[in-house]
Amino acid sequence: MAKVKITPKNVESPFKINELFFSKTDLKGIILDGNDIFYKVSKFSKEELVGKPHNIVRHPDMPRIVFKLLWDFIQNNKPFAGYVKNIAKDGSYYWVYALVVPVYDDNGKKEKYLSIRIKPTSHLFTVVKNLYKKLREIEEQNNGSMEESYKELIDSLKAMGYQNYETFMTEALIEELKDKDIHLNREIPKERFSGEVNKIYDIYRGSKKIETIYKTIFQKVNSFVTLEKELEHKFKYIYEITDELSLIALNSSVESYKLGSTGASFFVVSSEIKKDSERIGKLVSGLRNDMKSLLDIVRSSVLYINISRLEIFAIIYFINELVEDYENGGEIDKDNIDNLMDLLKALKHSAEKTIELSIALDDYLKKTLNYIDEIESIIKELHYIQLNGLVESARLGEQKFSIIFNQVKELVENTTKLIEEILPMIKHSLKEASDIEYSTTKVKNYINQMLETCKEDLTCV
Numbered sequence: 001m002a003k004v005k006i007t008p009k010n011v012e013s014p015f016k017i018n019e020l021f022f023s024k025t026d027l028k029g030i031i032l033d034g035n036d037i038f039y040k041v042s043k044f045s046k047e048e049l050v051g052k053p054h055n056i057v058r059h060p061d062m063p064r065i066v067f068k069l070l071w072d073f074i075q076n077n078k079p080f081a082g083y084v085k086n087i088a089k090d091g092s093y094y095w096v097y098a099l100v101v102p103v104y105d106d107n108g109k110k111e112k113y114l115s116i117r118i119k120p121t122s123h124l125f126t127v128v129k130n131l132y133k134k135l136r137e138i139e140e141q142n143n144g145s146m147e148e149s150y151k152e153l154i155d156s157l158k159a160m161g162y163q164n165y166e167t168f169m170t171e172a173l174i175e176e177l178k179d180k181d182i183h184l185n186r187e188i189p190k191e192r193f194s195g196e197v198n199k200i201y202d203i204y205r206g207s208k209k210i211e212t213i214y215k216t217i218f219q220k221v222n223s224f225v226t227l228e229k230e231l232e233h234k235f236k237y238i239y240e241i242t243d244e245l246s247l248i249a250l251n252s253s254v255e256s257y258k259l260g261s262t263g264a265s266f267f268v269v270s271s272e273i274k275k276d277s278e279r280i281g282k283l284v285s286g287l288r289n290d291m292k293s294l295l296d297i298v299r300s301s302v303l304y305i306n307i308s309r310l311e312i313f314a315i316i317y318f319i320n321e322l323v324e325d326y327e328n329g330g331e332i333d334k335d336n337i338d339n340l341m342d343l344l345k346a347l348k349h350s351a352e353k354t355i356e357l358s359i360a361l362d363d364y365l366k367k368t369l370n371y372i373d374e375i376e377s378i379i380k381e382l383h384y385i386q387l388n389g390l391v392e393s394a395r396l397g398e399q400k401f402s403i404i405f406n407q408v409k410e411l412v413e414n415t416t417k418l419i420e421e422i423l424p425m426i427k428h429s430l431k432e433a434s435d436i437e438y439s440t441t442k443v444k445n446y447i448n449q450m451l452e453t454c455k456e457d458l459t460c461v
Contacts, residue, residue: 006091008060013092015041015119020317022116024103024342029054032112033335036321043089054115057088063135065149065330069165076102079307081169083120083128095120096175103342104349114346116314118184122175123258131156148155155323170303175224177309184313186320197323204319204339206450210347210443212311214305217439220432221305227429228298234418235291238375242284245277245382252404259398266401267457269389273408276378276385279419283378287371294364299370301357301436304350308443311347318343341454348447351440365430376419383412426445 021041022033031049039046042057058067073080080100085093096117097254103112134156135149142148154164162168193201252270256263275294322336389405392398 006087009091011092013088013094015094020118025054025113036334041094058084059085059093061085063132065146081173101346103345124172173306186316192323197326202453203450206446207315210446213439223432224298224302228295242281248407249274255400265392272333272385280378283371283375296359304353308350315343344447350445354440355437358433361433365426379415
């Protein structure tokens with residue numbers, strides 16, 4: 001299907017901060033529908049867009065690598081979020097921050113994609129606009145090849161402090177949603193649900209309940225963000241304990257060997273330090289392996305909770321749009337209800353992912369606690385070894401061993417302090433993970449009830 005040729009012009013198509021729009025496509029990217037704001041901002045009619053590839057609104061200024069990433073993500077059942085410059089029918093442009101998620105049918109089969117867009121306003125938006133310009137120039141210089149532009153994208157993100165695109169998009173989503181409730185939140189009085197729109201009042205009421213639950217959940221997100229950053233930072237020191245202890249044990253063995261029979265007691269102590277070093281080494285190895293999974297789960301939890309936040313905005317915004325359309329003489333038709341159901345299905349999937357991640361997070365946090373408890377136990381043993389070593393050093397007047405055992409003392413004190421800082425954070429996050437699982441299960445139950453409300457009404461079928 002040939003793309004409609006539109007000549008770009010340097011004029012912005014109006015898209016307000018208090019507006020939100022969405023569109024749906026099939027699995028090949030063919031537009032199925034969208035809400036009123038989508039058609040208004042793009043300046044195409046519904047008839048002109050439905051059945052067309054979504055790239056009909058793709059602006060030529062956009063680097064191709066961004067859309068490659070988008071398709072790589074969603075075809076692997078991963079959500080995608082990113083900054084996109086679109087072109088309207090008259091050639092004007094509009095920037096959006098877009099979230100793209102899969103929609104599943106009742107049997108769990110992926111059937112379409114849903115994209116929700118808001119106006120970008122964060123500090124990252126300016127940075128991305130400049131980066132996109134550079135990526136586009138690289139692609140033009142390489143005859144459209146995306147290999148170099150991908151490398152430039154990842155290198156640029158790493159220079160900004162992001163490990164990969166996923167960590168960047170999560171941070172960008174958080175930033176773009178800041179204060180958006182001021183602009184996107186909608187309160188609809190019950191008396192406005194008259195006539196045909198009365199049937200969607202229960203869905204609105206359920207959505208507001210979910211919104212209230214998620215407000216509590218969103219407050220817990222910051223503790224996960226803090227946990228991720230703190231664990232990544234603090235565990236770097238724990239990873240180094242084994243090497244430090246091994247070096248101390250080696251130095252102690254060498255010095256005890258020099259003393260001959262006089263150093264026999266020091267040799268025993270050195271052997272104990274070496275054993276503890278090896279025990280900690282095995283624990284650290286397991287901790288390091290699990291820590292990557294733990295941090296990935298934390299990041300994914302933060303992502304899906306924020307995705308849910310945007311999906312709730314979209315559901316309530318769309319209900320308000322339906323009420324306004326009806327008040328202006330419009331009708332609630334099957335397409336409207338299908339759109340509403342797809343928004344609910346997307347939120348349900350996000351809730352299910354959040355529940356799944358909360359359970360996994362609980363499991364990994366408990367494993368981490370076990371590692372920390374065992375390391376703490378060994379550190380306590382080292383404390384007694386170090387005390388005995390200092391006493392023996394003083395008795396024999398061996399200054400070198402005093403230095404060695406003071407090194408052990410410093411390591412024990414630093415590690416003990418670190419563990420004291422880490423333990424409350426992990427225990428708090430365990431409670432938060434449990435609370436989120438419980439609350440999100442309530443959300444899922446509400447969504448199921450709302451979907452049933454639609455299905456039971458013949459006009460919704």
